[in-house]
Amino acid sequence: MNLLVIGGGGREHAIIKKLRENPRVETIWCLPGNGGIAADAECVPIGAKDIDAICSFAGSHPIDFAVVAQDDPLALGCVDRLHALGIPCFGPEAKAARIEASKVFAKDLMKKYHIPTAKYRVFCKAEDALAFLETASFPIVLKADGLALGKGVLIVQDWEEACSAVSALMEEKRFGEAGSRIVIEEFLTGPEVSVLAFTDGKTICPMVSSMDHKRAGDGDTGLNTGGMGTVAPNPFYTADVASQCMEEIFLPTVQAMQEEGCPFKGCLYFGLMLTPQGPRVIEYNCRFGDPETQVVLPLLKTDLLTVMQAVEEERLHEISVEWHSDAAACVILASGGYPSAYEKGKEIFLPSSLPDNVTVFHAGDRLNDGKLFTSGGRVLGVTACAKTLREALDDAYAAVGQIHFDQMMFRHDIGQRALRALGD
Numbered sequence: 426m427n428l429l430v431i432g433g434g435g436r437e438h439a440i441i442k443k444l445r446e447n448p449r450v451e452t453i454w455c456l457p458g459n460g461g462i463a464a465d466a467e468c469v470p471i472g473a474k475d476i477d478a479i480c481s482f483a484g485s486h487p488i489d490f491a492v493v494a495q496d497d498p499l500a501l502g503c504v505d506r507l508h509a510l511g512i513p514c515f516g517p518e519a520k521a522a523r524i525e526a527s528k529v530f531a532k533d534l535m536k537k538y539h540i541p542t543a544k545y546r547v548f549c550k551a552e553d554a555l556a557f558l559e560t561a562s563f564p565i566v567l568k569a570d571g572l573a574l575g576k577g578v579l580i581v582q583d584w585e586e587a588c589s590a591v592s593a594l595m596e597e598k599r600f601g602e603a604g605s606r607i608v609i610e611e612f613l614t615g616p617e618v619s620v621l622a623f624t625d626g627k628t629i630c631p632m633v634s635s636m637d638h639k640r641a642g643d644g645d646t647g648l649n650t651g652g653m654g655t656v657a658p659n660p661f662y663t664a665d666v667a668s669q670c671m672e673e674i675f676l677p678t679v680q681a682m683q684e685e686g687c688p689f690k691g692c693l694y695f696g697l698m699l700t701p702q703g704p705r706v707i708e709y710n711c712r713f714g715d716p717e718t719q720v721v722l723p724l725l726k727t728d729l730l731t732v733m734q735a736v737e738e739e740r741l742h743e744i745s746v747e748w749h750s751d752a753a754a755c756v757i758l759a760s761g762g763y764p765s766a767y768e769k770g771k772e773i774f775l776p777s778s779l780p781d782n783v784t785v786f787h788a789g790d791r792l793n794d795g796k797l798f799t800s801g802g803r804v805l806g807v808t809a810c811a812k813t814l815r816e817a818l819d820d821a822y823a824a825v826g827q828i829h830f831d832q833m834m835f836r837h838d839i840g841q842r843a844l845r846a847l848g849d
């Protein structure tokens with residue numbers, strides 16, 4: 426079988442490596458891919474948002490199955506267009522991708538179907554938002570409606586910060602048109618859990634839970650990033666919490682999307698907060714999370730392509746998806762300065778071999794004359810799997826010590842909160 430994967434980050438590399446485990450897989454084309462993915466797939470320099478170019482490539486190559494892994498092409502209807510060409514795909518069509526692409530859609534859905542989430546109001550005018558904030562209690566959370574690379578969320582502590590946040594989102598349009606409408610919501614507290622789930626629109630099959638580390642610096646300091654590291658499973662996500670989430674959140678979400686006439690097929694990501702009042706949805710994503718995928722997929726025992734095909738053919742209930750009982754840890758190596766300005770073009774030095782339980786997923790790099798150079802903020806994800814989380818972390822950090830590029834930056838405390846929760 427020949428496959429097409431749309432995207433070019435660590436998530437796509439993790440997906441491709443897993444798909445490669447299936448002996449039926451022949452060629453994998455990745456659009457655009459990156460320097461490291463080039464070792465596992467044929468990378469073609471077509472941007473993931475260039476839907477016309479993607480479709481003309483897909484129409485002229487013998488593709489049996491496509492995986493659209495990134496949010497923008499999903500929101501832009503890449504799956505709808507590939508379906509129109511007769512190509513089976515893993516990923517939601519555009520109207521289902523709204524669950525991530527519009528926070529207002531997601532919040533209104535949760536309200537209508539009584540899915541637990543933070544209380545909220547929607548505003549289209551800065552003056553109305555400010556009038557509401559005058560009597561609000563702080564901290565409070567402001568979110569741009571549209572896609573903003575995970576950076577359109579501002580938590581403000583007082584009235585002054587609220588005014589500058591409204592102005593940044595709605596007047597300066599720091600996140601472009603994504604900020605034309607904003608959601609203002611109640612500030613919640615509690616441990617965060619990421620749950621990715623396979624769903625074919627009717628059946629939902631949650632994957633191993635995970636924990637992201639979103640802030641740039643050690644001790645959860647600094648700016649929010651796309652994610653600086655992950656561990657799986659998440660020790661806060663107990664069997665009781667899992668069954669409560671299934672009943673109150675996962676199944677109701679799948680049913681809600683069906684009733685709204687936009688059944689969700691693909692990977693549905695639940696960003697959850699375990700508040701003292703119970704689990705609440707912080708966000709939905711219409712795709713695999715990154716770097717969550719870099720710890721979750723290595724623990725998948727069942728063949729990924731088989732699961733993806735069952736999702737597309739709406740027969741997920743027929744298969745059983747199995748997981749290894751190990752723990753996994755991923756440490757992201759980023760360019761110094763990320764998520765603010767950073768330099769690119771630094772040569773990457775990797776060891777000639779790594780232990781079997783360690784994998785380096787490539788996110789922001791490019792190949793030039795057989796050498797790898799940095800080309801993005803998050804450059805590499807170093808994942809280790811082991812019997813315990815402590816061993817996985819030790820092995821991941823040991824591998825990090827063997828990797829180098831100028832101004833390489835990473836968090837030194839990935840997994841510490843999870844270890845404390847495990848009493849380790």
Ligand code: AMP
Nearest residue numbers: 543566575578610611612613696707708
């Ligand atoms: P999001 O992009 O919606 O996941 O938000 C990014 C981060 O902001 C989340 O991972 C949370 O840490 C934080 N956050 C978002 N919404 C809330 C909320 N209602 N209360 C507290 N923290 C929040």
Ligand code: GLY
Nearest residue numbers: 651652714715716
């Ligand atoms: N790691 C968070 C996300 O993928 O949105």
